[in-house]
Amino acid sequence: MAAPVSLLVEFGGGAELLFDGIKKHQVTLPCQPEPWDIRSLLKWIKQNLLKERPELFIQGDTVRPGILVLINDADWELMGELDYKLQDKDNIIFISTLHGG
Amino acid sequence: MAVSEAARLRAEIGRRERELRALRAELAAALAAEGAALPPLPARACLGAAEILRYSRQLVLPELGVRGQLRLSGCAVLVVGCGGLGCPLAQYLAAAGIGRLGLVDHDAVETSNLHRQVLHREAGEGLPKALSAAAALRQLNSTVQYVPYPMALSPSTALELVRQYDVVADCSDNVPTRYLVSDACVLAGKPLVSASALRLEGQLVVYNYQGGPCYRCLFPKPPSPETVTNCADGGVLGVVPGIMGCIQALEVLKIASGIGSSFSQFMLMFDALEGKFRNIKLRPKKPDCAICGDNPSITSLQDYEAFCGSSATDKCRTLCLLPNEERISVEEYKKLLDEQVPHILVDVRPQVEVDICHLVHSVHIPLSKLEEKNEECLKFLGKRLCEERQRNNVKTAFPIYVICKLGNDSQKAVQVLQALPDRELGSILAKDIRGGLMAWASKIDPSFPQY
Numbered sequence: 001m002a003a004p005v006s007l008l009v010e011f012g013g014g015a016e017l018l019f020d021g022i023k024k025h026q027v028t029l030p031c032q033p034e035p036w037d038i039r040s041l042l043k044w045i046k047q048n049l050l051k052e053r054p055e056l057f058i059q060g061d062t063v064r065p066g067i068l069v070l071i072n073d074a075d076w077e078l079m080g081e082l083d084y085k086l087q088d089k090d091n092i093i094f095i096s097t098l099h100g101g
Numbered sequence: 102m103a104v105s106e107a108a109r110l111r112a113e114i115g116r117r118e119r120e121l122r123a124l125r126a127e128l129a130a131a132l133a134a135e136g137a138a139l140p141p142l143p144a145r146a147c148l149g150a151a152e153i154l155r156y157s158r159q160l161v162l163p164e165l166g167v168r169g170q171l172r173l174s175g176c177a178v179l180v181v182g183c184g185g186l187g188c189p190l191a192q193y194l195a196a197a198g199i200g201r202l203g204l205v206d207h208d209a210v211e212t213s214n215l216h217r218q219v220l221h222r223e224a225g226e227g228l229p230k231a232l233s234a235a236a237a238l239r240q241l242n243s244t245v246q247y248v249p250y251p252m253a254l255s256p257s258t259a260l261e262l263v264r265q266y267d268v269v270a271d272c273s274d275n276v277p278t279r280y281l282v283s284d285a286c287v288l289a290g291k292p293l294v295s296a297s298a299l300r301l302e303g304q305l306v307v308y309n310y311q312g313g314p315c316y317r318c319l320f321p322k323p324p325s326p327e328t329v330t331n332c333a334d335g336g337v338l339g340v341v342p343g344i345m346g347c348i349q350a351l352e353v354l355k356i357a358s359g360i361g362s363s364f365s366q367f368m369l370m371f372d373a374l375e376g377k378f379r380n381i382k383l384r385p386k387k388p389d390c391a392i393c394g395d396n397p398s399i400t401s402l403q404d405y406e407a408f409c410g411s412s413a414t415d416k417c418r419t420l421c422l423l424p425n426e427e428r429i430s431v432e433e434y435k436k437l438l439d440e441q442v443p444h445i446l447v448d449v450r451p452q453v454e455v456d457i458c459h460l461v462h463s464v465h466i467p468l469s470k471l472e473e474k475n476e477e478c479l480k481f482l483g484k485r486l487c488e489e490r491q492r493n494n495v496k497t498a499f500p501i502y503v504i505c506k507l508g509n510d511s512q513k514a515v516q517v518l519q520a521l522p523d524r525e526l527g528s529i530l531a532k533d534i535r536g537g538l539m540a541w542a543s544k545i546d547p548s549f550p551q552y
């Protein structure tokens with residue numbers, strides 16, 4: 001049984017607009033048999049935080065193209081992407097890339 | 102006597118040097134206009150007295166010094182986009198004494214640009230931005246060569262253009278151009294300093310530099326067009342691209358002078374609301390990248406508008422969600438108003454835009470509230486419908502006209518209204534007004550504000 005995990009989940013670059021415009025979410029993931037990873041976090045976000053139009057955030061089991069995932073200020077590619085095992089107090093950021101100038 | 106003769110000769114040499122520089126700049130612009138290759142910047146062994154004075158405050162920095170300044174004067178920088186990022190960037194590069202600035206922009210100066218595109222002037226409205234920027238920069242530093250390209254960067258010309266420059270700054274405002282610039286830089290082997298800004302946030306990365314990743318390494322797939330917001334739709338506080346453009350200029354200067362950039366394989370994120378900068382460590386260059394990887398599948402420039410499913414030059418997307426018979430023009434709506442046909446006009450823009458301007462007889466219900474079927478809003482609309490039905494004694498489906506800024510959100514709102522069960526609002530006939538309030542302003546009421 002994995003212990004509950006507390007995370008600071010942040011949205012930016014406009015991705016926060018899918019979450020009532022709120023950029024910072026202090027969340028506690030409940031105990032579950034498997035350890036929490038980014039894959040299961042995305043499912044949890046879809047069920048608990050995401051209100052409208054989930055396709056603008058999640059496609060399949062991952063984030064849509066154009067959203068960068070950062071784990072403790074590092075690109076998630078460096079950390080194992082969907083398989084990264086979440087640690088208590090982790091800071092996970094979902095940032096939509098900007099194109100304006 | 103001898104002293105004044107020497108002074109006269111010095112002044113004469115100075116005058117001729119300025120003339121020569123001006124001629125070289127004219128030649129570069131003329132060659133560019135003919136589509137011919139630019140001559141390389143002349144190699145220089147030392148700085149003149151005028152340059153030493155002009156750049157003295159940065160020359161005394163040991164990090165730059167005479168060597169760095171000479172490198173700047175021998176460096177050609179291509180600026181893609183002369184807007185909110187490109188203006189401050191080009192201004193600082195020109196002021197610092199970069200050798201040559203290529204200025205690409207297909208657009209013309211508009212009044213709504215002036216809050217952030219700080220090289221353009223009120224009097225320059227309607228001028229091509231590339232020319233307007235070059236004229237302003239020439240007044241700042243006449244010793245730099247400016248090469249305006251008043252055209253869109255296209256896959257057929259981009260590679261040849263990028264090859265003629267040493268560093269590229271992506272100051273563009275759309276996804277297809279970002280992929281085009283990045284691919285051209287990879288194929289030509291040039292470092293790319295890329296920045297972007299929207300609302301109150303900015304991002305910056307240096308791509309294809311010293312073995313670091315390219316844009317495609319980071320974003321192998323383009324975002325779908327409906328997830329992309331531009332400055333016209335999302336808004337932008339002018340100083341935010343200003344800040345990003347300045348940092349972009351800094352990185353260009355560091356690369357050009359040989360100091361080197363801090364943002365290869367790093368992204369700088371700026372949140373203006375929180376006053377926070379964040380430095381993000383990015384993935385390295387990807388061996389399986391389609392263009393910079395070990396076995397690239399892309400070896401020439403492509404059709405980027407098709408790849409991204411969006412246009413590089415359109416200011417706004419125009420959606421076509423409703424059939425013609427469910428839309429009316431502003432002229433038709435004006436006629437209906439004049440004839441006092443009973444109806445309700447629903448404005449579905451966000452509150453902040455309704456505060457800017459609205460039609461006095463409209464009912465305001467933001468699209469977001471409609472989409473979430475907000476109970477309070479539907480009740481309010483239902484009540485208004487009921488009143489109007491009774492007042493006008495209408496028994497048939499009651500007409501609702503929906504308006505927004507440009508006629509995209511109004512179509513979405515009509516679809517939401519149509520999908521409501523009859524018990525919510527009773528029988529209604531919802532249509533949207535094509536072109537929205539901006540069409541109203543341009544075709545019906547010139548005194549109505551445009552934004």
Ligand SMILES: [Zn+2]
Pocket residue numbers: 314315316317318319386387390391392393394
């Ligand atoms: Zn790459």
